Amino acid sequence: MDRATDQVTEPITVFLLDDHEIVRRGLIDLLESHDGFRVVGEAGTAAEALRRIPTLAPQVALLDARLPDGSGIDVCRDVQVSSPGTRCLILTSYDDDEALFAAVMAGASGYLLKQIRGPSLTEAVEHVAAGHSLIDPALVERLLERIRRREGGADTEHGHDGRPGHARHDGRSGPWAGPDSLTDREQEILDLIAEGLTNRQIGVRLHLAEKTVKNYVSGLLAKLGFERRTQAAVYGAQHGGEPVDGHGHR
Amino acid sequence: MVVPVPALTAASGQPGSAERRLRELLAANRSVVSELALPGVLRRIVEAARAIAGARYAALGVIGPDGMLEQFIHSGMDDATVERIGHLPTGRGVLGALIEQPAPIRLHAISDDPRSVGFPSGHPPMKSFLGVPVRSRGEVFGNLYLAERVDGSDFSADDEELVVALAASAGVAIENARLYEESRRRQEWLRASAEISRDLLRPGLGDQVLLRIADAMLRLTDADVVTLDFPEGHDEAAAAPEAPEDVTHLVIEVARGVETDDLLGTAYLSAPSLAGTAMRERRPAVFDGTGPAEPDLTPVIADGIWGPAVACPLVGETDVRGAVVLARRVGSHPFSPADVETAEQLALHAAVALELADGRRDEERVAMLEERHRIARDLHDHVIQRIFATELTLEAANGRASDPAVREALGRAVEDLDETIRRIRTTIFELQDIRSSLDPRAVLLDVVTSSTAGLGFEPALRLEGPVATVLDPALLHDVTAVLREGLTNVVKHSRCTHVDVHVTVTPASVTVEVIDDGPPFTLPATASPTGEATGDATGGSGAGHRHGLENLACRARARHGECTLTTDERGTVLTWTVPQTR
Structure with a gap:
């Protein structure tokens, strides 16, 4: 130099x-x-x-x-x-x-x-x-609010198709279309994730094994319609096979 | 009908040797059993009996389920006489005695018998009589009636014995004919069934399948008209299936057979109808065609020319979808249990056809959605990646370039590619079909798309920042109002060819821009956060316009923001921006 x-x-x-x-x-x-x-x-x-x-x-x-x-x-x-x-x-x-x-x-x-x-x-x-975050904490709060809102609002959300409360499991939902409601534990973990805790820290906080927390995170991502399905679909497409996501979705 | 052994007829006038008469009987038997179709068999039995008994008149009465004579096949009487009598015997008097007690009756004179009820006027005189029952499959099928021996003598015991013998082989012949008929019917049914199954499995036949099933019903049940009737409005989108009890009107949607032109599309009350009954009870409803015409049963019967009718429900997987109605002309035989069964089976086929058609439609929709999803994924996984990679390369080149002109060109190219990526993101969003009323992006997209009709083209929507996260319901309400007003404004005042709609969300603010490339017009009232009009309100745009923009300005002020209408190189720009409250 x-x-x-x-x-x-x-x-x-x-x-x-x-x-x-x-x-x-x-x-x-x-x-x-x-x-x-x-x-x-x-x-x-x-x-x-x-x-x-x-x-x-x-x-x-x-x-x-x-x-x-x-x-x-x-x-x-x-x-x-x-x-x-x-x-x-x-x-x-x-x-x-x-x-x-x-x-x-x-x-x-x-x-x-x-x-x-x-x-x-x-x-x-x-x-x-330099150690700064690009994520606006206020936005994170809004995001969590939004997730809670849609959790609670699942009924109205799907009221328009004449089947109140009827959850869509069609596998093509975007990241916001999975209204399977979160369990209390999942909600708790989501809040800790939003606080910025690592899996290990969450595990310590909730007396859970790190691996268990990891599983919860994967479950949360799937429940909120994010990643796993699409990623599995990509995997399937690139490997010339059916997508393997354990849900039977394509 | 010609009896194949004319010599027998000639010879049977005189009592011959037992051997000759036996030979005649054998010939008669051969004649009877050599025919397979039931009507032909019956006719031959009558002729053969008349020949071997040497009678002038012979008849075969077929006993119906009601114990009366259902058919009366006669021989020896000319047409004029038949015409004069007017009606065939129904099985009273001496003829009825045989029905009640199936044993041979031999009389010197019919009129002497206490059971005689006399002859109708115009009936030729009949004196000597021989009646013999004909059994088939252990049941009395009917009776052979012989009258007036041609030589004037009474029927002898020999005659009776011969006719009884003939009746025995007649019974076998009738049974054969019935079995033959049944197997032919079964065969035809199987063929029709196989055809229908094949049709069902063939995609793209659509309603054709129903027409074919209706035609098969016509053929197999001997009906004169077949209709498929469905609840009114059943095929309207999103119509929830109605319980059969709730259906008020049925509509004829398929009609086959004679004189069906006027039936198509006819709506009628479900409750009193045969089809409605069949749908409610989930089993066939039968009308035997007797009694006064009941116009409520089906519009088919209301015409007055139709008699017996059957309705079978079309039972789907979850509900009764409709009914099939079969009818015969007035005065025809009622539908037999076998006919009803056939109709029921075919109705089952029709119901399957309907279910399959539904399934195919769903499948097509799923395939379409899957295809859209796949396209979205391709755009996301491949197209955006490549454009982004190209951008990165251009950007790196830009860093090394020294010529300002080159740098500018590269910068413009990168900007264009960025815009392309944004458009693709919007497209992906549209393709993913997340029509969630809670997703602000979907709401905004709907508002923008709905202005397409007024504009004649679709405005380009660009969303920037975490729109769905930032726009809470109240803010979303304002933003959609701004978009509606802004777009309406463009439709009313601007002859433009392109409209850009930008909704930009940052942690600090929310900004809506509606940019059109139409000719600039005099600025109407626009407002700053302090409420001062920043434009010249004397423009000729009218009060409604000013009112609309004033409304937007109010919304902006309420959120400590501002609303402006300006003109720049992009065209006319409506900007509505509000700070984010923390």
Whole structure:
């Protein structure tokens, strides 16, 4: 490093997880065109990322929300335990609402939509590396409110099709269309997730095994219609088979 | 009908040797059993009996379920005489005695018998008489009646013995004919059934299947008209299936047979009708065609030309969907239990056809939704990724480029691609069919889409930020009002070809923009948060317009925000923005 500045800043170390190589190439191009970043590793699957992130201990991990073998949300929650120094950003092509939900569920420091304009990607990474969160706490509160509202409002929501309270299980519901109501325990865990607790911390708080908390999180994601089905569908499509999601949905 | 052994007829006039008469009997037997169709068999029996007994007149009376004569096949009387008598015997008097007590009767003179009720006027004189019952399958099928030996003598014991012998083989012949008829009917039924099954399994036949089933009913039950009747409005979208008790009117939707043109589409009261009864009781309802015409039974009978009728319910998996009604012309035989059974079976087929059609429709809808879902997924998983990757590459190139012109071009390209991604997100949202009344995005999309009719094209909606999370019901109410008013405004005042609708949500504010590319018009009242009009209110846009915008300004003020109408290079821009309350 031959830059002579007052403070010689080390570049921010970044790890990339995205199943599209072309996206990883682009992100590396973009980040490394700035001096302040160094991509120390990349992965195309959740399993690979879980293996490599703890040893590389990057400052920031950019995690695609949807992966062929899991979700960036699960990866993020694991990373908080296995590599506590790593801050995560969820990278997603979803709408803001789903992206926000994904980031909150993941306990991530923020989310980045797959678009360039708007919040700058490099600024976001810098911000997060410096230990800040990109998620507005007021928005998190609103999000939880919204989830509770739709939980309670399941009846009116489905009143329009003439079958009050009739839950849709058609498998093509978006992230907000799964009105299976949450149990008290799930609600409790959701609140703790929103507070930013890791799976381990939630386990300690509720006297549950970490693995049990993990299962609850997966259950919550599925119940709120997020990730598992679609991700399973992607997995199925890419492996030339029927999607395997245990629900019989396609 | 010609008896195949004419020599027998000629010879039977005189009493011959026993051997010759036996030969005649054998020939008569052969003649009787060589025919398979029942009407032909009966006719041959009459002719053969007349021949071997040497009688002038012969007849076979078939006993009906009511114990009266259902059919009377006669021989030896010319048409003019038959015409003069007017009606066939129904089984009273001496003819009735045989019915009551099935044993041969031999009389010197009919009129001498105490059971005789006399002859109708115009009836030729009949004196000597021989009656012999004909049994088939252990039951009395009917009676052979012989009268007036051609040589003037009485019927002898030999005659009786011969006719009894003939009656025995006649019984067998009748049984054969009935079995033959039954097997033919069964065969036809099987064929029709197989055809229908094949039709049912063939997609795309639609209502054709019902027509074919109706035709099969016509053929197999000997009906003159078959209709399929359904509750009024049953096929309207989202109509909840009605309990048969709640159905007020039935409508004829399929009609086959003779003179059915006027029947199609006829609506009638369900409660007193045969079809309504069948639907309520979930079993066939039968009208035997006797008694006065009951116009309430079916519109078919109301015509007056129809007699016996049957209605069978179309029982689906969960409910009774309708009924099938069969009718015969006035004066026809009532529908037999076998006919009713056939109709019932076919009604079952029809019900299955209806269920299958429903299933196929659902399947198609599911397939359509799945296809849309797949497209959404492809857009999400592949198209956005690629565009994003391209953007990243362009952005990196932009960082290295030094030529300002190149940088500007790259920047514009990236912006275009970003806009494309946003559009794709909206499209994905539309494709996913989350028509939840609680999802603000769906509500906004609906408002924007509903202006398409007025505009002649669909405005482009762009949502930015966590719209669904930020817009609580009250805020959503305001935002939809703004969109409606803004879009109505554009429809009324602007000859534009493109409208952009942006709803941008940040943790700090909510902003709605309606941008049209029409020619600018004089700015009407617009308002700042302080309530001052920022535009010139003298424009010719009219009070209604001003009122609408004033309303928006009020909504903005109530939330400490503002509403403006400005013109810039994009066109006319209505901006409504309010800060987020914490």
